[in-house]
Amino acid sequence: MTKKKLLLVNGPNLRLLGRREPEIYGRTTLAEIETACRELAEDLGFELECFQSDSEGALISRIGEAPLQGICGIVINPAGYTHTSVALHDALLAAALPAVEVHLSNIFTREEFRHTSITGSACIGVVAGFGKESYILALRALAARLS
Ligand code: DQA
Numbered sequence: 029m030t031k032k033k034l035l036l037v038n039g040p041n042l043r044l045l046g047r048r049e050p051e052i053y054g055r056t057t058l059a060e061i062e063t064a065c066r067e068l069a070e071d072l073g074f075e076l077e078c079f080q081s082d083s084e085g086a087l088i089s090r091i092g093e094a095p096l097q098g099i100c101g102i103v104i105n106p107a108g109y110t111h112t113s114v115a116l117h118d119a120l121l122a123a124a125l126p127a128v129e130v131h132l133s134n135i136f137t138r139e140e141f142r143h144t145s146i147t148g149s150a151c152i153g154v155v156a157g158f159g160k161e162s163y164i165l166a167l168r169a170l171a172a173r174l175s
Contacts, residue, residue, distance in 0.1 A: 031075040034170065035099045036065055036163075038080040039087055039107035045132075053132045056160045065103070065163055072171040084109055088119040095123050101170045102127040103163065106147045110135070113146055120150035126173050130166040131156035 038058060041048060046057035062078040069076035077099070079090045087109070094102060102125055109116050110129070120127050127150065134157030135142040148154045152173060155166045 031073060032100045032174065033075045033077060033098050034069055034167070034174075035090075035094050035102045036062065036076055036078045036167075037087060037090060037102060037104040037106075038078075039105060039109050040082040040084075042105060042107050043080050043082070054159045061160050061163055064160070065167055068164060068167055069171070072168070073175075074171060076167075084113060084115060088115055091116075091119040091123050095125060099125060101125055101174050103130055103166045103170055104128070104147070104151070105130045105132070105163075110145045110147050111142055117147045117150045120147060126170060127151045128166040128170045129154040129156075130162045132159050132162055133157060 043058055045053055045061065046055055058080060066076045081087050081090070091102065102123070104127055106113065106116055106129065129145065129148050129151040135145065136156070145154065153169060155162045155169070158165060
C-alpha cells in the first residue's frame, strides 16, 4: 500500500541552521531535522517530502503544487515570512490541506515584531519554543489529525 505523503516546508535562512544564531536556534542542522522528521514520519506510516527556500514565491508555488501531488498535510516553518506574508497565508488556505506551523524559538518571548503570526491563522495549530523538538511535536500532531 502506498503511504500518505506529508510535506515539510522551511522558509528563509533556515538552511543556515546549526551556524545561525545557535544560542537562539540551536546547533542542529536543517539536514538533521529533516532526517529526524523523515524517520518519524515513516514510523507513523507516512512518507515525508522536504522543501526549503529563501524565496517567498518558491514557497508559495511549492505549497500550491502540494494538493496536486497527493500531499495530504503540511508542517511549515515560514521563518521571517511568518510575520509578514499575507501571500503565504493565502497559499496555505488555497491548498486547503491541514498545516501545522512550527518555530524553533518561542516567538512570543522575543522582539515584538515576532509576536504576530500572519500564517498561523491558516494552520490547524502552532508549535513554538521547543527547538528541534518543535518539528517532532508538529509532525506528531499532524499525523494524529490525519490518522
Ligand atoms: C523562526 C522564528 C522567526 O521569527 C524567525 O524569523 C526565523 C525562525 C523560528 O523557527 O524560531 O527565521 O521561525
